[in-house]
Amino acid sequence: MVPKYKRVLLKLSGEALAGEQRFGLNADVIAKVVDQLVKVHEMGVEIALVIGGGNFWRGRQGTNMDRTTADQMGMLATVMNSLAMMDAIEKRGIPTRVQTALNMVSVAEPYVLRRTLRHFEKGRIVIIACGTGNPYCSTDTAAAQRSCEIGADVLLMAKNVDGIYDSDPAKNPNAKKYDTLTFEEIIEKRLKAMDVTAATMCMENNIPVLAFALGEEDAILRAVCGEHLGTMITN
Numbered sequence: 001m002v003p004k005y006k007r008v009l010l011k012l013s014g015e016a017l018a019g020e021q022r023f024g025l026n027a028d029v030i031a032k033v034v035d036q037l038v039k040v041h042e043m044g045v046e047i048a049l050v051i052g053g054g055n056f057w058r059g060r061q062g063t064n065m066d067r068t069t070a071d072q073m074g075m076l077a078t079v080m081n082s083l084a085m086m087d088a089i090e091k092r093g094i095p096t097r098v099q100t101a102l103n104m105v106s107v108a109e110p111y112v113l114r115r116t117l118r119h120f121e122k123g124r125i126v127i128i129a130c131g132t133g134n135p136y137c138s139t140d141t142a143a144a145q146r147s148c149e150i151g152a153d154v155l156l157m158a159k160n161v162d163g164i165y166d167s168d169p170a171k172n173p174n175a176k177k178y179d180t181l182t183f184e185e186i187i188e189k190r191l192k193a194m195d196v197t198a199a200t201m202c203m204e205n206n207i208p209v210l211a212f213a214l215g216e217e218d219a220i221l222r223a224v225c226g227e228h229l230g231t232m233i234t235n
Contacts, residue, residue, distance in 0.1 A: 004226030005153035007046040007120070010037075011143035012158050014081055016214045018055035025055065025084055029214075034088045036220040037125065041094055045224055046120040048150055049127045050143040051085060053077025071135035075102055078139065082129040083107070095124045101133030101142070113149050120150075137197070144198035148205040155202060155209045156223050157194065162213035163231035164193040181233045194233070202233070209233040 012033070019026030041047060056077035060070045079100060086096045097119050098108035109115065111128055119126045131142040140157070147155040165175040166189070183203035187196050193211055202209055212219050212230025222229060 001043075001221065001225045003040070003043045003045050003224050005045060005224055007048075007150065007152050008040075008154055008156055008224060009048045009050065009143060009147040009150065009152040010156045010158060010220065011140065012049060012051045012081075012085075012214065013160065014052035014055035014058075014077065016158060016160055017051070017081060017085075023055055025081070030085065030088050033085075033214070033220065034092055036218060037089060038092050038094060039221050040224050041123075041125060043224070047125045048116065048146060048152070049082075049085065049125070050131075050139055050146055051078055051081040051127065051129065052139040053081060056080060068135040071131075071137075072102075075130040075133070078129045078131060079104070079107065082127040086127055089125055095122070096127060097124055098127045098129055101128070101130035116150060138195050140195050140198040141201070144201040144207070144209075147207045148201060152207060155207055156220065157209060157211045158214035158220065159193070159211060160213065160215070161193075162216065162229070164191055164211050164233075166191070178231045179228075181231060183233060183235060186233060193231075199233070203235060206235055 017025055017029055019029040053074045057073050082098045086098050089096045099111040100108045101111050103110055116126050128146050131137055131139050132145055143155055161169060163177050165177050167175045169175040183199045186194055186199040210223055210230055210232050212223055
């Protein structure tokens with residue numbers, strides 16, 4: 001297999017890392033992700049990851065907690081996922097760095113763009129945690145922003161479903177899957193698979209987005225090599 005992209009940003013949902021248990025971390029799921037990242041890395045592709053935190057904390061979780069506080073807790077959840085992924089990747093012999101948008105230097109290094117690019121030059125995988133570091137911003141928005149900053153060739157969004165539908169396929173068995181979409185359609189149709197802020201950012205900076213199911217066989221590897229799967233979003 002030959003990679004289509006030189007530099008990619010992979011957005012993983014926290015829920016996907018939990019597997020069927022829907023909470024915490026599933027070692028089998030992480031191992032399958034790492035297997036593919038190793039193969040992609042060996043192809044010479046530069047990899048950055050942004051990981052959500054929904055497997056530990058999601059929104060206010062039915063409480064009346066202050067939104068800023070709840071979002072900050074979500075940022076901390078992304079750090080737990082990022083450290084777990086770093087540990088799993090480094091056990092496979094690939095140097096990895098976790099960078100955080102919130103300052104926690106005893107755990108990980110601060111996110112600095114030039115440092116990220118230097119890690120790529122050194123053949124390291126970079127995991128960027130804490131979203132944008134700001135409340136009221138999703139990890140989708142963080143993934144879009146980091147993709148623009150690092151000059152990614154594509155934003156790969158690995159989810160629990162095999163693409164983007166016109167309605168929730170879990171609730172509507174007649175939901176229609178889109179093979180391709182434009183960012184304008186994402187915004188106009190208010191499709192929830194990608195938030196409006198993230199879609200607008202990718203549209204304005206011409207970063208294509210591929211949304212696909214993490215659970216498909218070798219999905220990450222196939223996506224990097226340009227195989228048609230999931231839903232491709234472009235201008």
